[in-house]
Amino acid sequence: MSAGTTAVRQRLQEIWETPKTVYGWLSTVDHKEIGHRYLATAFIFLIIGGVEALIMRIQLARSDQSWLTPEAYDQLFTMHGMTMIFWYAAPILSGFANYLIPLMIGARDMAFPRLNAFSYWTFVLSGILLYLSACLGQSPHGGWFAYVPYTSTRYSPGFGMDFYALALIFLTISTTVGAINFIVSIFRLRAPGMTISRMPLFLYSTLTISFAILMSLPALTVDCVFLELDRRWGTHFFDSRLGGEPLLWQQLFWFFGHPWVYVVFLPATGMASMIIPVFSRRPIVGYPFVAISTVLTGVVGFGVWLHHMFAVGMSDIAMSFFSAGSMTISIFSAVQVFCWIATIWKGRPVPTAAMHFAMGFLALLVIGGLNGIFTAIIPVDWQVHDTYFIVAHLHYVLIGANVFPVFAAFYYWLPKMTGRMLNERLGKWSFWVMFIGFNLAFFPMHLAGLGGMPRRIYTYPAGLGLDGLNMTATVGAFIFGTGILLSIINFFQSLRTGALAGKNPWNADSLEWETDSPPASYATVHIPTVVSRHPLWDDHDEEYDPENERVFDEGRETLSTTWLDGEPQSIMKMPEDTISPLLVALALMLLFAALIFQWMWVALAGALATLFAGYFWLWPTPAEKLEHELEVELI
Amino acid sequence: MIATTVVPVRRRRGISVPIETERGTFAMRLVILTESFLFIALFASYFMLASNKERWRIEELPKLNFAIPMLFVLIVSSLVLHWGELQVKNRRYAAARIALALTILIGLGFLTLQAFEYSAHWEHLTPYTDSYGSIFYTITTFHAAHLIVGLLILAYVLVLPRYAPALESPYRPFHVAAMYWHFVDVIWIVVVAILYIGPHL
DSSP, X not given: OOTTHHXXXXXXXXXXXXXXXXXXXXXXXXXXXXXXXXXHHHHHHHHHHHHHHHHHHHXXXXXXXXXXXXXXXXXXXXXXXHIIIIIXXXXXXXXXXXXXXXXXXXXXXXXXXXXXHHHHHHHHHHXXXXXXXXXXXXXXXXXTTTOTTTTSTTTSOSSHHHHHHHHHHHHHHHHHHHHHHHHHHHHHOOOTTOOGGGSOHHHHHHHHHHHHHHHHHHHHHHHHHHHHHHHHSOOOSSOGGGTOOHHHHHHHHHHHHHHHHHHHHHHHHHHHHHHHHHHHTSOOTTHHHHHHHHHHHHHHGGGOGGGGOGGGOOOHHHHHHHHHHHXXXXXXXXXXXXXHHHHHHHSOOOOOHHHHHHHHHHHXXXXXXHHHHHHHSHHHHHHHTTBHHHHHHHHHHHIIIIIHHHHHHHHHHHHHHHSBOOOHHHHHHHHHHHHHHHHHHHHHHHHHHHTTOBSSOSOOOTTXXXXXXXXXXXXXXXXXXXXXXXXXXXXXHHHHHOOBOOSOTTOOOSGGGGSOSSOBTTBOSSOOOOOSSOGGGSSOOTTOOTTOTTOOOSXXXXXXXXXXXXXXXXXXXXXXXXXXXXXHHHHHHHHHHHHHHTOHHHHHHHHHHHHHHHHHHHSOOHHHHHHHHHHHHHO | OGGGSOOOEEEOSSOEEEBOOOHHHHHHXXXXXXXXXXXXXXXXXXXXXXTTGGGOOOOSOOOHHHHHHHHHHXXXXXXXXXXXXXXXXXXXXXXXXXXXXXXXXXXHHHHHHHHHHHHHHHTTOOXXXXXXXXXXXXXXXXXXXXXXXXXXXXXXXXXXXXXXXXXXXXHHHHHHHHHHHHHHHHHHHHHIIIIIIGGGO
16 A cells, blocks of 8 residues: 555545534435435344244144234234335345445446435335335235235225225335446446456346346336225226226236245345355356346246236236246256356365355245245146135245345445454354254145145134144244344344454455445545456456546545446446435435325325425535536536 | 446456446346336226126227327337437537436326326227226236336436536436437337227227
8 A cells, every 4th residue: 555545545534424413314325325215224124024024933833823814914924925025125125235236336426316316215204104004904905916806995995905005105215326337337327347257146037036126117017006006996907897998906016926926035045145155165156147147037027926816817828938938948947057166076175154144045945936836836736726825926036036145145245334244153053053944834835735725814613633734834934034133132142242354354346345344435545446256366466556547536536437347437426415316315205104094185296396306416516516617627 | 238338447456347337227227127117006906807898898999099009108218218319429418418307208198198097088988987997007007106206216316406517417317317228119109009009900
């Protein structure tokens, strides 16, 4: 480090730091801070959804229990599904992506920092809006896929399903702007030399799901609009007496729904593709194959949605096509699995806690993939449709391929975020308790499903041979919860007593390990340059910059490069901290809350507030004005 | 297109690259992508509901006497806006602002025509009649809502201070807003083709 470095660091710190005041907290646009919040909020939703699941498991532990009423049980499983799928599984991955992507590509922030803050605020406010329904005792109760006609006002009076429709539309705003932000950031902000063939694999998966989000989420929006119009505004989209079509709901929902499965799954595989090679001490085997199969999973993911509807009665040709599509997609997952196995096989695996979770993910993904092939085969699907077999399958996929990789990622990246190592021993304990508990909880559900136990029943009679299986599942669920608790304890303990992590505790290969732990607000002093797929494993010094050409210490700026070759192209100016994203999000919340209760004047006020807050957000600040005028003189 | 504008080059110790101006354009392309899928979902719903046509009571085919003139109105608005974009590129800002204002007026004219169109249709078809009425009014209202958003964006660009005469501004906001406006116009072409002309074929 040269003598001038300290001064440079100080200047960068002044430029990028957010003041530690309440106003600063509300107005920060720092991707690291927003990433932290995403992770914490999504984790809280995981705990809420988990507690809901445990309450249901207590009810189902024995036959003929009735301390939960059927209505309460319906609301619980609906809120559990919605919380886990919409407010935990995708946002926690957004949290990692928010935190890690700018560091991984050597940028100082996302391409649209204010939009990033807006994405977080709308995410958390839509979650609060959803849980307001629980305060009214009128939560959604139609399952997370809310089939009509059950969810029409005739069978679902009260505001529950209105909360469902409008909270989801609100959330789609958050997810959509987040996806746009990721795409632009990944295409335009990669460090010089990070060509598209040198991108970390996590970026491939985030890029793929961001496009999948942009193309699939509108179907959910349209669907929820139709539902709300049918419920409260007298239209007849789903009313078969007047030309409506109940299956329209299912078609639109699953056109969105199945790509969404990949949205919560692919980034987790991307994280596994980052973690497994590091702990196998070698580059991943078949990088191009993993990258291509990630993208193809996203593409073919749009051609499988009918397999959720094999039981509704469709033409054989349609069903065969989608059955074939569903089996095709397992090929791409298999390619990835074989690449990971080959990486471990050819490497020298290090059994860290993160590696334990990654291996657990591999095992559970294979089980969840295999019982997924069961459900892709039409005759078998007819047999197990709407039974606990499906519950087992989807939890093997969603917990196996989301929760386990997310925990692997926590054990791997938390030292970067907090600067402190987690306790490896406790981590491994946590893994084994979670792994055993998970299998105890969900493997018996296969058998219960094959034995004929339908899903979504609040209780079941004795003497059907289901008591033992359900008791095992309940015990397993509590063991699984204990395993998660161990990791939470581990986290809080590490904050106080964990060993200092240093820059690169795992001797990993990707750029985020080039920064301090926790990273400075400006990440690295010099924008790094990259010459290989494994920047920290080659001889090239990423921050070699004797002339200080890549410091950018004249304001919030970062370097923009060409999308294919990563050639330096332009200097991207970054906005200052601002409270306007929060204001727009609050105005939107007012709008959506008013729409639930049809307070149309309040809704109008909310719309106008959104508009003016938006104008306020976009209005050029005096500083920007001055900046531009100065540049005129520079020319 | 953008290459012809004057882009400021900021010189730093040795490195000399322009200020980035295209991320808004990129993001707007993605907005248009996702909005396209919104309308694809709506049109797909239309066709799925139309496959129950024997249950649809289309007593009268949708009239073209408003829809076609409205189509021409929007095409003219796009042409005017594009002319304005050419002006701003040649730094004739006053002319560009006049074009913007004209586009907004034409857009308001479109909405007025649509109000007349609705009241003509309303006599024999309402959203409450059957699923045809529901989807017909939903698609056209979705389009109108997008048009209103487009107008609000254009109005914002109209009042935006021109804080750096020789720079890309207000070219960049102008360009991004115009992209959205052209997209909304293209959607109306599809709406006319599917909802209005389709049933006559």
